[in-house]
Amino acid sequence: MSKTLFDKVWDAHVVRQIEGGPDVLFIDRHLIHEVTSPVAFLGLKSRGTKVLYPERTFATADHNTPTINQHLPVTDPLSANQLAALESNSNEYGISHWGLGHQKNGIVHVVGPEYGITQPGSTIVCGDSHTSTHGAFGAIAFGIGTSEVEMVLATQCIMQPKAKKMRINVNGKLGLGVTPKDVALFIISKLTTSGATGYFVEYAGDVFENMTMEGRMTVCNLSIEMGARGGMIAPDETTINYVKGREFSPKGEAWEKALAYYKTLKTDEGAVFDKELTFDGASIEPMITYGTNPGMGIGISQDIPDAENVEGGIATYNKSLGYMGFSEGESMIGKKVDYVFVGSCTNGRIEDFRAFASIVKGKRKADGVTVWLVPGSHIVESQIKEEGLLDIFTEAGFTLRQPGCSACLAMNDDKIPAGKYAVSTSNRNFEGRQGPGSRTLLASPLVAAAAAVTGVVTDPRTLIEELV
Amino acid sequence: MAYDKFNVLRSTAVPLPIENIDTDQLIPARFLKATERVGFGDNLFRDWRYNPDNTPKKDFVLNNPVYRGKILVGGKNFGSGSSREHAAWAVYDYGFRCVVSSFFADIFKNNCLNIGVLPVQVSAGFADKIFTTILANPDTELVVDLEAQTISISGTDEKESFDISPYKKHNMLNGFDDIDYLQSIKGEIEEFATKLPF
Ligand code: SF4
Numbered sequence: 001m002s003k004t005l006f007d008k009v010w011d012a013h014v015v016r017q018i019e020g021g022p023d024v025l026f027i028d029r030h031l032i033h034e035v036t037s038p039v040a041f042l043g044l045k046s047r048g049t050k051v052l053y054p055e056r057t058f059a060t061a062d063h064n065t066p067t068i069n070q071h072l073p074v075t076d077p078l079s080a081n082q083l084a085a086l087e088s089n090s091n092e093y094g095i096s097h098w099g100l101g102h103q104k105n106g107i108v109h110v111v112g113p114e115y116g117i118t119q120p121g122s123t124i125v126c127g128d129s130h131t132s133t134h135g136a137f138g139a140i141a142f143g144i145g146t147s148e149v150e151m152v153l154a155t156q157c158i159m160q161p162k163a164k165k166m167r168i169n170v171n172g173k174l175g176l177g178v179t180p181k182d183v184a185l186f187i188i189s190k191l192t193t194s195g196a197t198g199y200f201v202e203y204a205g206d207v208f209e210n211m212t213m214e215g216r217m218t219v220c221n222l223s224i225e226m227g228a229r230g231g232m233i234a235p236d237e238t239t240i241n242y243v244k245g246r247e248f249s250p251k252g253e254a255w256e257k258a259l260a261y262y263k264t265l266k267t268d269e270g271a272v273f274d275k276e277l278t279f280d281g282a283s284i285e286p287m288i289t290y291g292t293n294p295g296m297g298i299g300i301s302q303d304i305p306d307a308e309n310v311e312g313g314i315a316t317y318n319k320s321l322g323y324m325g326f327s328e329g330e331s332m333i334g335k336k337v338d339y340v341f342v343g344s345c346t347n348g349r350i351e352d353f354r355a356f357a358s359i360v361k362g363k364r365k366a367d368g369v370t371v372w373l374v375p376g377s378h379i380v381e382s383q384i385k386e387e388g389l390l391d392i393f394t395e396a397g398f399t400l401r402q403p404g405c406s407a408c409l410a411m412n413d414d415k416i417p418a419g420k421y422a423v424s425t426s427n428r429n430f431e432g433r434q435g436p437g438s439r440t441l442l443a444s445p446l447v448a449a450a451a452a453v454t455g456v457v458t459d460p461r462t463l464i465e466e467l468v
Numbered sequence: 469m470a471y472d473k474f475n476v477l478r479s480t481a482v483p484l485p486i487e488n489i490d491t492d493q494l495i496p497a498r499f500l501k502a503t504e505r506v507g508f509g510d511n512l513f514r515d516w517r518y519n520p521d522n523t524p525k526k527d528f529v530l531n532n533p534v535y536r537g538k539i540l541v542g543g544k545n546f547g548s549g550s551s552r553e554h555a556a557w558a559v560y561d562y563g564f565r566c567v568v569s570s571f572f573a574d575i576f577k578n579n580c581l582n583i584g585v586l587p588v589q590v591s592a593g594f595a596d597k598i599f600t601t602i603l604a605n606p607d608t609e610l611v612v613d614l615e616a617q618t619i620s621i622s623g624t625d626e627k628e629s630f631d632i633s634p635y636k637k638h639n640m641l642n643g644f645d646d647i648d649y650l651q652s653i654k655g656e657i658e659e660f661a662t663k664l665p666f
Contacts, residue, residue: 021635
């Protein structure tokens with residue numbers, strides 16, 4: 001029978017099917033961090049259970065870490081305590097631990113692919129919903145709760161019903177200034193934040209085929225924002241070239257064997273999806289959000305829609321606009337911006353900083369805007385320096401911070417103050433996500449750069465045209 | 469960790485008819501710093517419940533004593549966003565044993581089932597009836613019968629069935645969790661691991 005990519009990877013990992021219940025799914029790789037793992041380890045301890053395969057779990061500290069002065073002790077006692085717990089738990093159970101200051105430390109979904117932990121056709125979980133990022137490699141990757149973290153530590157399996165399948169096709173040529181982030185925000189704006197709940201999404205079409213691995217990671221990362229369990233893209237030459245030779249990638253004979261497996265990882269002709277959607281890539285503009293969920297996004301040149309044209313209750317819509325301090329029918333262009341955040345597992349990779357640099361080069365940071373540039377990992381940080389991007393940033397009046405999740409969830413000190421507006425390349429604009437009372441406008445690194453040099457929401461295409 | 473058995477729950481309910489309530493509202497990230505599962509109920513809906521100076525916001529439903537009980541009724545797409553199980557812990561720790569909505573986000577629903585909070589998905593029409601009835605009379609009780617898989621509004625004829633997988637139902641009725649099950653098939657898992665083709 002014809003199978004989808006998702007079927008192939010899922011079915012290959014089913015240890016047992018339970019009548020009228022979930023599948024027992026074997027997990028190849030498990031990523032953990034300081035926030036969602038401590039209680040799982042407590043559970044293991046109270047059960048008196050060991051970690052079944054410690055070599056399949058990798059620990060990094062990212063959610064709670066400072067992004068300046070990482071060489072100094074962490075001052076917040078609660079954060080320090082979580083970091084210490086991750087370290088001692090990892091040591092006790094024999095898990096690799098890339099703590100603060102470790103050369104491999106960084107955001108879990110950035111370092112996983114960088115070191116080849118992420119492999120095509122594998123199953124990957126982590127107690128963080130943006131684990132969907134790793135689907136860019138044709139892996140089944142999704143976020144789990146702490147009970148499931150404990151489950152994977154103890155048994156290397158989780159129990160989940162198989163999701164329904166959706167394929168989203170985007171074809172055509174993307175316009176000037178339109179990045180993978182815009183493609184994803186566009187799709188979410190069409191589907192809403194619950195439009196893909198219960199589904200695993202496969203992205204197909206030439207827009208994704210022509211995307212770099214980093215772009216694909218951005219797209220798959222945001223799958224969760226339309227409610228999907230995860231998203232995936234069939235591995236191809238681009239994928240294989242990325243994976244080959246990385247530290248944890250298979251080597252020698254194992255690589256040849258892996259390669260043969262990777263080549264089987266595509267949806268068969270005639271395989272059936274529960275739902276299929278197609279969009280025209282040429283119709284996508286640089287996007288920006290105006291509300292308090294990632295589905296509330298529009299092309300940057302559009303006006304904020306009227307309540308009657310928006311799915312969801314009017315009360316909810318008004319609450320959202322009230323929180324943002326916006327009104328129906330207003331233009332986003334020209335709105336004042338107080339903060340710009342470039343980073344996170346959505347857009348904290350080298351290509352994102354290159355994009356940011358392409359616009360700010362030769363310009364000056366606008367007065368009154370605070371800009372946080374936070375690389376996703378030490379590798380990204382070194383690339384920024386080696387490629388001369390840091391010089392461009394410095395000349396334009398920007399400074400670079402150290403790797404971590406930072407203002408994506410504002411657990412550390414990187415909080416947007418109440419009432420302030422932040423153009424952010426991260427993934428969530430929920431109320432208070434970037435600090436109590438913060439107001440987030442999600443956008444691409446290009447839109448972030450345009451805001452950073454003008455101090456207002458600006459269509460990046462106007463600045464790119466200046467460059468041409 | 470194992471939890472209390474769930475059978476029939478009869479309780480008044482707290483209505484929160486807002487759509488897309490995300491896990492950052494259920495428990496803001498700055499309260500995720502604990503290394504033990506204690507005290508999360510105090511920060512459930514923290515920023516909707518309290519002003520920045522920690523005084524309660526009068527107009528928020530959890531601060532209105534006429535609404536109380538072990539059942540939380542939320543708007544559509546409840547629990548979207550982050551995978552933090554802390555959101556489900558906060559709901560449980562506050563004293564809720566059941567959340568009712570016309571639609572749940574996946575991970576949140578799963579997390580609830582794993583810790584002994586029953587997510588009950590009802591039709592949009594039934595959710596509206598619950599909201600109308602409770603808002604008119606906050607003393608209205610809802611009856612959630614897990615064995616029968618029904619939810620009813622007491623004092624009315626309104627009743628609806630809900631779905632739950634037989635496996636999860638069995639677990640909740642008995643207070644079992646998945647790890648108990650997985651550990652019982654450990655040999656099979658280890659055997660499977662040796663046969664992975666990649
Ligand atoms: S950057 Fe944000 S979304 Fe990504 S892992 Fe960190 S907290 Fe989660």
